[in-house]
Amino acid sequence: MASAAPGVVIAERYRLEAELGDGTQGKLWRASDQLAAEAPIVLRQLGPDQDQPRLQELWAQLRGVLHPQVPRFGEVISRDGDLWLVREWQGGRTYRELIEARRERQLVFGNGEVMLLLRQLLPVLAVLHGQELVHGDLCPANLLRRDRDGLPVLLDFGLTTGLGNDSRAATGATPGYAPPELGRGAPAAAWMDLYSLGVVALVLLSGEEPAGLLDPASLSWRWPSGLALDPPFQAAIERLISADPARRFSSAGNALEAFQQLPMPESTGPVPRADRTVVLVPPPAAASPAQQIQLPQTQPAAAEPTPSPQPVPPVLARSRQQNKEEAVEGRLWPLVVTLALSAVVGISLGWWLLGRSSAPSDTQAEVPLQQLPSSLPPAEVDQRQQLLNRLRALQVNRGWFLKLVDSSLLAQFPERGGRLPGDGLEDAPLRRVWNELAEDWLVRVETLPLSLRSRLGGFSAGDWEAQQQRLAGQGLSPPVLRQLVSGNAQNLLPGRAGKDIPPEPQRQLWYAAAQQTLENLRIESIEVAPEQARIVSARIQAGGARVFPIRVPKGYRLSLGVNGSPLMQMSVYDSNGTQLEPKGPLRRITVERVEDSQVQVLVSNDGVAAASISLTLQVEAPPPEPPPEPRPEPALTEPDAPGLPLVPRTPTAPNQPIRPGGEAEQQPSRPANPPPAPPRPIAPPAPPP
Structure with missing residues (x-):
């Protein structure tokens, strides 16, 4: 590998600034692009003894x-037998x-911070x-x-290899994070990166290194004691680092x-370690009588004798020039005093904003002089001032x-109990x-874009209600609109998907997310005729959403199929906002x-990157109502003798005699429809006289 040093210009364009590292995959340099206003970049230097053809081919794929x-x-630069690979600089x-x-x-x-990281890295x-x-x-x-x-940004692609290739090219991976199969000749697969991501999540949550979490004998991961996670979250991480191929995720x-x-x-910030030894909120220690400061008793001073009045010397005559100079000085003094008072007030106000220590209440116990809050250290003052500048x-x-x-x-x-930290050492x-x-x-x-950042703290409920009425x-x-905004507010307010509008001051971020969501929201109404199929195509921008209000004849059945990117999700509602299908792929x-002639389909x-979707819709007539059930026939009695037909069972009359066998004696009854009487013969007519 040819020697290089800061100040050397590569390909008459990239000037080396500092060496970032040296490893098996070459040296990393921070450089500046002389043709792009000295924009920072990263150069990877590979010597002749390193695998230049593989990395050159990999760079074309990347x-x-x-x-x-x-x-x-x-670009890829060849210079004096070395290969120089150029990539974009990322600050952080x-x-x-x-x-x-x-x-x-x-x-x-x-937990929230790690879950947010996983959701941001898996895409x-x-x-x-x-x-x-x-x-x-x-x-x-x-x-x-x-x-x-x-x-989060993914760096260092020196060990990247193709799917299905021999994974022994990644033998220089960081110990503890790569699966055991990596480097043994097993074909490279997507689950290997997911395994490493699961180990990263476990290290971030526990604060321990992989060597302290992995059992060297069984090669199984030991869950840290004292680490409390929700069971579904823990189960998902265990699937990432599982050694059982059947339990692993098939893809990112x-x-x-x-x-x-x-x-x-709810919280996406850092939390104290489970085995921490520093107490963040120490209990107030009661001062012992020996520690109380005894102020010296001052004796009243003896009255000083009143000095005798001295004779006033005669006023000396002054020149006209001295009177003019004193007059000018007299007019300048008010201006000087005003400037001094303004400076004092400004400095006091600035220290009050920086300190932000809570003022003690009237009922607070008297604090000894040793425990009075001290001013912030210079390092914290600088850090707070940098925050205000940002x-x-x-x-x-x-x-x-x-x-x-x-x-x-x-x-x-x-x-x-609502008490903010003060300036003392105990609250550091x-x-x-x-x-x-x-x-x-x-x-x-x-x-957030500048147009929304500048409005934080000034959003009102009226702005949100006006948007609701317009849509x-x-x-x-x-x-449906509230559900959409709550889902898209995850990056600003993690943990509030599907929940109500949060209280202030978090509500301002919710309003900002709503405004940003509505800018990327498109509404496309669809009307489908009965017994007719229809296909609709649309394109949704990255981070955007589209709502399809579908008008269907009341009482009809709707068959809907949505196809698109696996990173898209859909949910279905009726016209009143009742969820018919939960959010999912x-x-x-x-x-x-x-029931109400309209169905709303929300696709996010x-x-x-922008992606296309297609909707296949078909409306069918409702199925015919089933015929009424037939009336039941009367129950039949068993015949008295074999071979006789069954006869309907009749209830026993109150005064009906009972046979010796226990059955009611059947009384002869008239038939319900007696046969008609035979017609009477008609006599022939008499002959005329």
Whole structure:
């Protein structure tokens, strides 16, 4: 491998800035593109002794992977026997760095944070596997949380191989995260990346390394003690890391569908470790009498003798020039005093906003002088000032954002009874949690466009009601619209899918998600004639949705089939918003009887690219009503003697005699329809006289 150093220009375009790492797959360099305003990029340098043909062929395949959470891959440069591979630079922190930073604070990733990460990464793996590629080295060091939008980005494709190829090309994978089959010659498969992703989730949740979680004898994973997860969430992670092929997910799309059906936890921030030793909320220690400060008793000073009045010296004569100078100084003093007071007031207001310590109530116990809250350390002041600067740059309402973080902190620590952390050393761990929550919320807010960010804190219920009325006129019922917005607000408000509108200050984010959803919402009415089939095609943008109000004759049966991308989901409602079919993958359904002449089909695209769908509809007449059931015949009695026909059983009359055998004696009765009497003979007419 040829020697390279910072400052060297490759291909008269890329100037090397710093070396990022050196491994079996070559050296990584951070460079700048001289033809693109010195935009940062990444260069991978491969020497002649490395597998250049394989990586050169792989680089051509990676150019076809188009996903916003995968860096774009550029050209391949051959120089002095070395191969230089160009890819896009991504700014952020790796999840390995995040794990180490939280380990120092005895914090780990929360359940909601890990579930959100899985939902954001599985579509990336679905796209990668769709190109018949397997990453082969999925680990926290190769996952980056991007500063720009907070989304996870997949890095380091040096061990990527094709589906079905020999997996021994990935023998340099990070130990503990790759499945045992990887590197033994087993064909590369999509489940191997899902296995590594499950190990990453387990490490983030527990804060432990894979070596401490994997049993070396049985090669089975040990679930950390004290780690409390919802049983469905734990079962889904166990399927990712299962050694049984029958239990594994068949694809990233199936895994994504399973995790999307799980309820999202309310909190998506960090949580304390189960075995932490730092107490975040220490109990207040009562001061002992010996610790109380005894103030010295001051003796009243003796009255000083009143000085005798001194004679006033005569006023000296002043020149006219001195009078002018003093007059000018007298006019400047009010201006100087005003500027000084403004500076003092501004500094005091700034420190009050930065400190945000809760003022003690009148009933609070008197605090000894040693426990009075001290000012924030300079590092925390700088961190808080950077936060305020970012809010100003993003044009986010500062007061609303601080209330948002405060409410999240108090919800996470209800034992504080609504008391915010102060400036003292005992609340330093809580202030770190506050900063973590602020960073997480800011990452979500940054995903909104400027037109919505600037309105946070100013949305009102009237805006939402006006949108509802406008869409109701197009055939969309308010319950369906609310369900759609709640589902799309997952990135901003995880854990609130299908729930009511949250209270303030989280409600502002819900309104912003509603506004963003309505911008990507399209409504297309469909009318189907009886006994006629119809096919409708449509295209849905990434992250968008489409509602199809289908008009059907009342009482008829509707057969509907929806085909499209596996990352799309559908649900069916009636005109009143009652759910007829729950949210799930695209499928074929039948509504046996349409009661109110309209069915609303909601299709959402959860992928990262636009996709097409097709609807096949057929309306059939309702089935005929079944004929009425025949009236039952009267029961027949057994004959008295064999060979006689059965006769209807008649009830026993009250005064009917009983035979010795126990049966009622049958009295002769007149027939119901007696035969008609024979006609009387007619005498012949008499002869005329």
